[in-house]
Amino acid sequence: MTKLANSELDTALYHKPESLEGYPFHFCPGCGHGIVFRLIAEVVDELKIKERAVCVACVGCSVNSYHYFNFDGLESAHGRAPAVATAIKRCHPHLVPFTYQGDGDLAAIGTAEIVHACARGENITTIFVNNAVYGMTGGQMAPTTLVGMYSTSTPDGRKPSLAGYPIRVCEMLSPLDGTAYIARVSVHKPAAVRKTKQAIKLAFRTQLANLGMSLVEVLSPCPTNWRVEPVKALEWLVEHMLPQYPLGEYKVIEAVEALKKEAGSA
Amino acid sequence: MAGNIAIAEGAILAGCQAYFGYPITPQNEILEHMSKRMPEEGRVFVQTESELAAINMVYGAAAAGCRAMTSTSGPGFSLEQEGISYMSGAELPGVIVNVMRGGPGLGNIGGAQGDYFQSTKGGGHGDYRVINLAPASAQEMMDLTMLAFELADKYRNPVVMLADGFLGQAMESVVMREPVMKFPSKPWAITGASGRPKNIINSFAMDPIDYRPRVELLLRKFDEIRRNEVRYEGINLDDASLVIVAYGSASRSVLTAVKMARQEGLRVGLFRPITLFPFPYEALSNLAQRVDDFLVAELSIGQLIEDVKLAVGLNKRVELVHQYGGVPLFADEILEAIEKMIKQPIGR
Numbered sequence: 139m140t141k142l143a144n145s146e147l148d149t150a151l152y153h154k155p156e157s158l159e160g161y162p163f164h165f166c167p168g169c170g171h172g173i174v175f176r177l178i179a180e181v182v183d184e185l186k187i188k189e190r191a192v193c194v195a196c197v198g199c200s201v202n203s204y205h206y207f208n209f210d211g212l213e214s215a216h217g218r219a220p221a222v223a224t225a226i227k228r229c230h231p232h233l234v235p236f237t238y239q240g241d242g243d244l245a246a247i248g249t250a251e252i253v254h255a256c257a258r259g260e261n262i263t264t265i266f267v268n269n270a271v272y273g274m275t276g277g278q279m280a281p282t283t284l285v286g287m288y289s290t291s292t293p294d295g296r297k298p299s300l301a302g303y304p305i306r307v308c309e310m311l312s313p314l315d316g317t318a319y320i321a322r323v324s325v326h327k328p329a330a331v332r333k334t335k336q337a338i339k340l341a342f343r344t345q346l347a348n349l350g351m352s353l354v355e356v357l358s359p360c361p362t363n364w365r366v367e368p369v370k371a372l373e374w375l376v377e378h379m380l381p382q383y384p385l386g387e388y389k390v391i392e393a394v395e396a397l398k399k400e401a402g403s404a
Numbered sequence: 405m406a407g408n409i410a411i412a413e414g415a416i417l418a419g420c421q422a423y424f425g426y427p428i429t430p431q432n433e434i435l436e437h438m439s440k441r442m443p444e445e446g447r448v449f450v451q452t453e454s455e456l457a458a459i460n461m462v463y464g465a466a467a468a469g470c471r472a473m474t475s476t477s478g479p480g481f482s483l484e485q486e487g488i489s490y491m492s493g494a495e496l497p498g499v500i501v502n503v504m505r506g507g508p509g510l511g512n513i514g515g516a517q518g519d520y521f522q523s524t525k526g527g528g529h530g531d532y533r534v535i536n537l538a539p540a541s542a543q544e545m546m547d548l549t550m551l552a553f554e555l556a557d558k559y560r561n562p563v564v565m566l567a568d569g570f571l572g573q574a575m576e577s578v579v580m581r582e583p584v585m586k587f588p589s590k591p592w593a594i595t596g597a598s599g600r601p602k603n604i605i606n607s608f609a610m611d612p613i614d615y616r617p618r619v620e621l622l623l624r625k626f627d628e629i630r631r632n633e634v635r636y637e638g639i640n641l642d643d644a645s646l647v648i649v650a651y652g653s654a655s656r657s658v659l660t661a662v663k664m665a666r667q668e669g670l671r672v673g674l675f676r677p678i679t680l681f682p683f684p685y686e687a688l689s690n691l692a693q694r695v696d697d698f699l700v701a702e703l704s705i706g707q708l709i710e711d712v713k714l715a716v717g718l719n720k721r722v723e724l725v726h727q728y729g730g731v732p733l734f735a736d737e738i739l740e741a742i743e744k745m746i747k748q749p750i751g752r
Binding site for chain 1: 442457458460461469470487608716
């Protein structure tokens with residue numbers, strides 16, 4: 139690193155994680171994906187698993203996610219990432235595959251794959267980014283779109299009589315016996331981002347300890363498709379998404395609880 | 405052993421490291437056999453929640469550099485088309501066994517050959533082809549399964565074993581083969597970026613101009629497959645005035661019919677494609693230089709016959725003797741069709 143002129147700045151306290159690539163950012167301004175990528179890269183660095191990590195990307199805005207990481211990665215068909223990650227883990231148990239999936243991918247077309255990966259207790263990790271909308275395709279209703287919320291396919295707002303109700307993924311999956319750690323976090327403010335990192339780290343540590351399926355749902359803003367400015371999007375998330383999708387831990391088995399108590403588990 | 409078991413054991417001999425499957429008749433013996441044999445060999449077995457999951461696990465295992473297989477029948481094969489397209493697009497090897505049954509729809513569990521188009525012409529989305537191997541005996545169920553793994557690795561493309569319910573259930577003696585011990589190295593595989601730059605496996609480029617070279621590469625590969633991998637068998641063709649074209653279990657009935665016809669002094673022979681893609685167009689076309697009459701025997705409403713017509717040309721007589729809906733085609737039905745064609749020549 140270049141030595142800075144001001145000696146007070148000699149010590150770098152914050153730098154780009156080794157596991158993060160310098161790939162041109164393709165997300166919209168105010169999008170939450172970039173924050174989540176960075177957190178994953180920091181966790182991979184801190185756990186020293188860059189040589190074992192595998193990013194299983196899905197279809198949607200996160201389709202390119204393997205380009206952002208400086209470790210192995212691959213594409214999967216829409217919704218099928220948990221099946222792909224299952225096979226990778228079963229074939230090479232020393233690898234640390236994680237799926238990176240959006241809400242359309244995981245909670246609509248991929249419901250069977252995520253439910254059964256959880257039911258089998260696959261020793262993989264899922265990072266599930268919920269922005270309540272199909273982003274890549276231009277803002278249609280997602281399974282997580284809120285009641286009354288505008289989308290390009292619910293022009294008068296989501297009406298339960300026509301389009302049913304949003305799915306709460308953490309609440310749906312946590313009763314399954316194969317799950318070890320399930321938490322819902324958010325990236326709407328710095329304190330929440332720090333908690334998100336803790337949850338992601340614990341999820342990876344759950345996998346490293348062979349404890350079963352770990353999943354972190356991250357509530358994330360989509361200003362473009364919500365049609366608000368980035369700062370307003372954060373406010374909207376707090377006002378509308380948090381009541382529908384309460385933050386917190388939904389499943390922490392005893393062995394994961396023990397991991398938490400271990401020293402150095404930031 | 406039953407044909408289905410021969411496939412399973414062939415896969416094990418070929419070094420299949422991971423098997424994923426979902427129950428569907430008439431191939432359940434493969435899944436059941438693998439549930440016992442794969443753990444015995446210290447290899448991966450997962451019974452999946454659907455054929456969608458099965459093919460995507462094959463995708464994952466193949467991406468991880470392992471020889472992987474799934475087996476199914478028509479309805480499950482339909483679901484797997486998406487994954488097969490992704491595998492071809494991402495250049496991943498893998499073996500998909502389709503023990504065909506009566507269709508369309510739920511159909512029934514009798515043997516049939518109605519998935520010929522779906523299997524040989526694509527089936528999934530986009531520009532891709534898959535190698536199709538068509539066994540006609542329990543021995544070939546084993547041997548071609550082993551070949552399927554070899555070709556899949558050689559071309560980094562999925563290979564389909566297109567069998568049918570009659571072959572899957574039939575018991576025949578099988579000579580066991582030696583296990584494969586040498587495997588190609590796969591430096592492209594997802595094995596962890598340790599001591600090398602990271603590997604990415606995908607079939608995606610946002611800009612069409614960036615994706616075109618990938619499709620071009622596939623196109624060249626499919627041409628190479630067409631040049632190198634055509635396989636077929638000819639029986640009694642040298643003096644034949646009528647050639648019967650058939651594959652899989654239909655070709656077994658034809659063999660009997662040819663023997664019966666020869667006893668009557670009728671000069672008939674069997675042309676049996678073993679690879680359905682690449683299809684032996686050239687060999688059939690060469691036959692058509694001296695043979696005018698072709699009879700296609702198949703267990704469908706008429707799918708193979710389109711490729712036969714393409715190969716022999718429009719000025720040849722190409723007729724169809726067939727069964728469908730899961731009903732077997734018997735030798736005497738074929739003999740009847742042979743006699744009819746020979747006794748009622750059309751003027752030309």
